Amino acid sequence: MSEKTIEQIRPDLFRVEIPLPRNPLKATNSYIIKSAQRNLIIDTGMNREECSSVMQKALAELSIDLKKTDIFVTHLHADHVGLVEELSTRDTLVYFNQPDADILNQKGLWEFVNLVASKHGFPAGQVEKAIDSHPGQRYSPVNPVDFKMVSDGDEIEYGDYKLQCIATPGHTGGHTCLYEPNLKYFFSGDHILNDITPNISTWQDDCNPLGDYFKSLDRVSTMSVDLVLPGHRRLINDCRIRIDQLKEHHAQRLEEVLDILKRKSPRSAFEVASLMTWDLTADSWDDFPLMQKWFATGEALAHICFLEAEGKVKRGMSGQTIVFYRKMIDKSSKK
Numbered sequence: 001m002s003e004k005t006i007e008q009i010r011p012d013l014f015r016v017e018i019p020l021p022r023n024p025l026k027a028t029n030s031y032i033i034k035s036a037q038r039n040l041i042i043d044t045g046m047n048r049e050e051c052s053s054v055m056q057k058a059l060a061e062l063s064i065d066l067k068k069t070d071i072f073v074t075h076l077h078a079d080h081v082g083l084v085e086e087l088s089t090r091d092t093l094v095y096f097n098q099p100d101a102d103i104l105n106q107k108g109l110w111e112f113v114n115l116v117a118s119k120h121g122f123p124a125g126q127v128e129k130a131i132d133s134h135p136g137q138r139y140s141p142v143n144p145v146d147f148k149m150v151s152d153g154d155e156i157e158y159g160d161y162k163l164q165c166i167a168t169p170g171h172t173g174g175h176t177c178l179y180e181p182n183l184k185y186f187f188s189g190d191h192i193l194n195d196i197t198p199n200i201s202t203w204q205d206d207c208n209p210l211g212d213y214f215k216s217l218d219r220v221s222t223m224s225v226d227l228v229l230p231g232h233r234r235l236i237n238d239c240r241i242r243i244d245q246l247k248e249h250h251a252q253r254l255e256e257v258l259d260i261l262k263r264k265s266p267r268s269a270f271e272v273a274s275l276m277t278w279d280l281t282a283d284s285w286d287d288f289p290l291m292q293k294w295f296a297t298g299e300a301l302a303h304i305c306f307l308e309a310e311g312k313v314k315r316g317m318s319g320q321t322i323v324f325y326r327k328m329i330d331k332s333s334k335k
């Protein structure tokens with residue numbers, strides 16, 4: 001197996017690069033802590049052959065006995081939780097958080113998502129196609145998993161690693177990182193990434209995930225971290241600088257959304273997404289792959305909901321579609 005697939009970070013800590021074919025994320029980082037008693041896998045890759053075969057080879061190469069191995073999942077997305085069913089034995093503890101488990105196990109989830117996406121202007125006929133090709137639909141565990149729930153402040157211990165659970169809602173409602181205070185290592189899942197920015201999006205329009213995300217970033221920036229071990233791409237040495245960059249990125253996005261609504265209102269979340277700048281190689285919005293339009297619209301909606309919570313945007317209806325206006329400051333009320 002190539003050096004690129006398994007990277008040794010410490011004598012007992014490895015990063016395994018699980019490929020994500022035809023996905024802009026390219027790969028998921030799965031971390032493996034080896035110990036004389038039980039081992040721990042942090043995040044797994046998707047429930048698909050291309051991920052499974054690389055994971056199984058890496059486990060064999062590292063002589064990991066799955067009967068002596070537990071799994072920690074940072075959040076509900078298929079590229080993190082996908083393989084838990086395959087990797088679990090009768091004795092495996094699969095650590096997870098309640099808010100994400102509730103969504104993963106929610107009956108009628110995709111019908112609900114379909115309804116919300118349609119209300120926000122996603123074109124009829126494309127919603128079903130997007131849901132059909134959504135990784136959450138295709139590559140999640142097939143059967144319900146018996147999770148061991150953890151919450152903020154809980155501690156789990158593997159070998160020399162005393163890992164504290166740090167709730168970091170934003171990327172998902174229950175997203176949970178692991179912090180090792182002696183090494184000052186922070187397993188960040190998709191909360192903090194290098195090279196790319198975590199997707200902050202929503203299909204529930206009565207919440208404010210971007211507001212949650214900012215709070216979670218602020219919380220982590222007060223912690224003493226020497227190395228961030230993210231769910232995708234490269235490790236991060238300067239956690240605070242990266243946090244500042246992520247906050248700046250979203251501040252610019254918020255300005256962009258306000259500007260789009262200033263030029264012409266009202267617009268649906270789908271229309272706002274089509275006018276935002278995206279770091280993709282397609283020539284125009286029409287040429288975007290459907291799945292990228294989907295994530296872009298969810299991201300636009302998260303930014304709109306943040307502005308709405310700040311009182312800068314208000315919503316209305318245009319036929320069956322929810323539309324947004326830039327809220328003008330009422331100068332006449334100022335004496």
Ligand SMILES: [Zn+2]
Pocket residue numbers: 075077171190
């Ligand atoms: Zn994710």
